[in-house]
Amino acid sequence: MSDGQSQQPDWNQIAGKFDLWLPYIEPVNRDLMASISISENDHVLDLACGTGEPGLSIAQAFGAANIHVTACDAAQAMVDVAEKKAEQLALKNMNFISCPAEQLIFSDQQFDKIVCRFGLMLFKDPEKGLTEIKRVMKPGASAALTVWSRPEKMPSMYWFYQAFKAFLPEEQLPPLKVVTSLGVGHALENLFAAVGFSHVNIERRNFDFCFNNVEALWDLTLRSDVMQAQFDAIDEKKKQIVKQSVFDQSAEFFTQNGLVMPTEYILVNAVK
Numbered sequence: 001m002s003d004g005q006s007q008q009p010d011w012n013q014i015a016g017k018f019d020l021w022l023p024y025i026e027p028v029n030r031d032l033m034a035s036i037s038i039s040e041n042d043h044v045l046d047l048a049c050g051t052g053e054p055g056l057s058i059a060q061a062f063g064a065a066n067i068h069v070t071a072c073d074a075a076q077a078m079v080d081v082a083e084k085k086a087e088q089l090a091l092k093n094m095n096f097i098s099c100p101a102e103q104l105i106f107s108d109q110q111f112d113k114i115v116c117r118f119g120l121m122l123f124k125d126p127e128k129g130l131t132e133i134k135r136v137m138k139p140g141a142s143a144a145l146t147v148w149s150r151p152e153k154m155p156s157m158y159w160f161y162q163a164f165k166a167f168l169p170e171e172q173l174p175p176l177k178v179v180t181s182l183g184v185g186h187a188l189e190n191l192f193a194a195v196g197f198s199h200v201n202i203e204r205r206n207f208d209f210c211f212n213n214v215e216a217l218w219d220l221t222l223r224s225d226v227m228q229a230q231f232d233a234i235d236e237k238k239k240q241i242v243k244q245s246v247f248d249q250s251a252e253f254f255t256q257n258g259l260v261m262p263t264e265y266i267l268v269n270a271v272k
């Protein structure tokens, strides 16, 4: 049975390679950080921190303001990579914890700010995770979260999803459905209304997901192992057909600046 979770990469397995994607989604970090005003002495929680973003950037940018960042993710191996990066940067204002969002090990009303980039829609139970987020926020604290938008607004994953469709059953396809589950209809509005915040602002934003060419996108997808499960399930001949399909679908996004994919995500700012 699929709950959408089986299609996700094994985050512990790919932890050592996830950083390969970070430069491509950097514009989202800048947007997210600009949307939340960090104040002196704030205790910030970066939930679903993965290999450390946006927590590491916040700890660096606001270190002088005596802030502290707690970075937390369900996958211990992702947290380990993040912690190593903080050590290399000699950051003293961070700590690292592994636990699922649905069962945060923090006490009530602990944090002044919460950030979460591209995590919420992947939680097994987003409503429980968001309820936990609200529980650990101080009264008046604010949160900034991003999720991916509609499937057709996420071209690269959409192409892979379409290409694998010829060979794999729905439950083994790339996780387009779960990744965009809060980007469709009013899913996000309904989720935040169900949990209840004093103020919620939801905005669809765009950035260009850019590669020199489609070969570079293909290589990164293979090298980072994010679709390892899907490639393991097909033979070499089918892999070549998938490749051709991805290349064909990408054709209309070629520009003189390379492969430029306008991509939409949603930024949510909420106050407890």
Ligand SMILES: C[S@@+](CC[C@H](N)C(=O)[O-])C[C@H]1O[C@@H](n2cnc3c(N)ncnc32)[C@H](O)[C@@H]1O
Residues within 6 Å of the ligand: 011, 022, 047, 048, 049, 050, 051, 052, 053, 054, 072, 073, 074, 075, 078, 099, 100, 101, 102, 116, 117, 118, 119, 122, 123, 124, 125
């Ligand atoms: C797409 S990555 C984003 C990582 C990082 N925030 C970034 O933007 O670079 C999603 C992360 O969500 C984490 N995750 C998935 N389900 C989770 C859950 N239930 N609780 C906490 N983290 C979870 C995964 O382990 C993974 O590190």
